[in-house]
Amino acid sequence: MSYRKLYFFVEGSDDTRFVENVLKPILSSRFDHLAVVEYAQRPLKIIKSFLVSINSMQDSGYYYMRDINSSPCVTSKRDDIVSSFGNRIDENRIVIVIKEIEGWYLAGLDETAAKELGVKQFGTTDSMTKENLEHMMPTRFDSRKDFMIEILKRFDIDVAKQKNNSFNYFMNELEAI
Amino acid sequence: MAIKRIQVENFKSFKELDLELGNFNVIVGANAAGKSNFSQIFKFLKNIEEYDLRDATSMGGGIESLCNIGIGTEKGFRINAILGEEKFSFQIKDFQLRITESNWSFDFKPKGPQSDLKVENERLKQTFNLKPLEEDQEKLFDKLDSIEKGNMEVSSEKGGLSVIFDPPELEKFFEENFPPLFMTKVFEKEMPDDILFLRSPFSLMPPWEGFFKKIGIYDIDPNLAKNPVKITGKAELKENGENLAVILDKIVEGEDNKRKLCNLVHDLLPFVENIGAMKFAEKSLMIKLKESYYGGKDLRADLLSDGTINITAIVVALFFEGKNVIFLEEPERNIHPHLISKVVDMAKDASRNKQIILTTHSPEVVRNAGIENLLLVSRDGNGFSTITRPKDNEEVKIFLKNDLGLDEIYVQNLLG
Known part of the structure; x- marks a missing residue:
């Protein structure tokens, strides 16, 4: 069997932490190597070159993750990304995070975990942003990163799939690989 | 702040x-x-x-x-630091006083032949908002002629201290309700020119604890931080990080601090499972760290990489030093x-x-x-x-x- 490698293109360190702690353990048995490339503040041409290179490699694939932010819908966001990359990116490999990665973090907390952390009850996280996460952060945390790490320690994938549609969609896609 | x-x-x-x-x-x-x-x-x-x-x-x-070096010492030098203090507030009588800005200004001049300095002019101007604590705001503001904002300026010039309010009506309010401020008047006549009002015992200006001494300056030298360091009581991280082991020892005494420290270091160095200090030659401490490798054995500082020490010191400086x-x-x-x-x-x-x-x-x-x-x-x-x-x-x-x-x-x- 050939050596299989999967690359995740993510915006910044909070996304990297999520991939390392949540996605890598699920995929590690199906890939020989999982790599994360952060693209924030990098010229687009550099990321394009990475994508072109990976496309030319045998048994290597990628996912390009991006927050939907203020885009009206997934299709519009995906079209914007494809257009900015001059069609160098496979639209089926674009993962749109709704609304921001912080929503994916919070989605993994069940009622007990939320209570343990001192986070107030909340329903779905499809509209959650980094501001929401900061607002929900208990005062005993003076570091946002510390809080996010504590969330990941209690992260439940099945709960997250129920609480965030875009996470559920992506997890179903990964399970089908 | x-x-x-x-x-x-x-x-x-x-x-x-x-x-x-x-x-x-x-x-x-x-x-x-x-x-x-x-x-x-x-x-x-x-x-x-x-x-x-x-x-x-x-x-x-x-x-x-x-x-x-090009201009020389004759004119001396001047430093002016404007601090935003939106988070600092305290209660005076029925009002909440919130300091929105503190402006410290110092003029230093040469003194004598020994390379000494004197302070020729030192000034603190604080701008604040006053907000009534009770709901019946109008009634309270009557007492202050509806003053909502004000300035208070304490200056030490040529050995004399003065306190000026703007608007002046505030002076009576502060004199009646906040006597510590007026202890500065003890010094109205004379203050030595090498003593700063900033650190005089009568510098009872809010915020009570000094601002500038809570500036932390760090230029970490990992090789120094790896050395054993004598156990001391209350300590703060030194500029070069040489006493990092002592600081880590204090941090890990508290469960929540230990958890936070390990979280933040592990986020940067995923192989780090635990971190703290170990006794070395009776009265000294040395950094110890547990990696996920080597069967979870503790590693002494001299076996750690410079980067590991540097990252640990940065995490400590950023999140544990209270600066x-x-x-x-x-x-x-x-x-x-x-x-x-x-x-x-x-x-x-x-x-x-x-x-x-x-x-x-x-x-x-x-x-x-x-x-x-x-x-x-x-x-x-x-x-x-x-x-x-x-x-x-x-x-x-x-x-x-x-x-x-x-x-x-x-x-x-x-x-x-």
């Missing part, structure tokens, strides 16, 4: 500097441009509050070293470029609660800092240091618009 603006005249390589600062600031510049001299402003402010003027002058190398301002010199030292973005992110995280100033030569730090947080130190034609913001530079804007990375612009020395 943060330094919103800093102004200096004839200090080190600066002839004149007037700079606004944000909560997260990254200082770049060529070698010998004046980055370290910029940090000396903060160090001097810290020292005049923590020690006394004579010691601070001596620690700064004497007046000849503190003043610009208002953290000045970190070249935090990228010994750290792999891939990790540098996480270090910068961590500093940004800390800047939610305190002011962070980094100096760097690393393109990775520059790239991750973001143009809005960059400050460029350079020398003008006469050799004086100046500081500008690359985000205001039209050429830089064009380079960025054409998909050139900030790091590339920096490496090519085109930020200014």
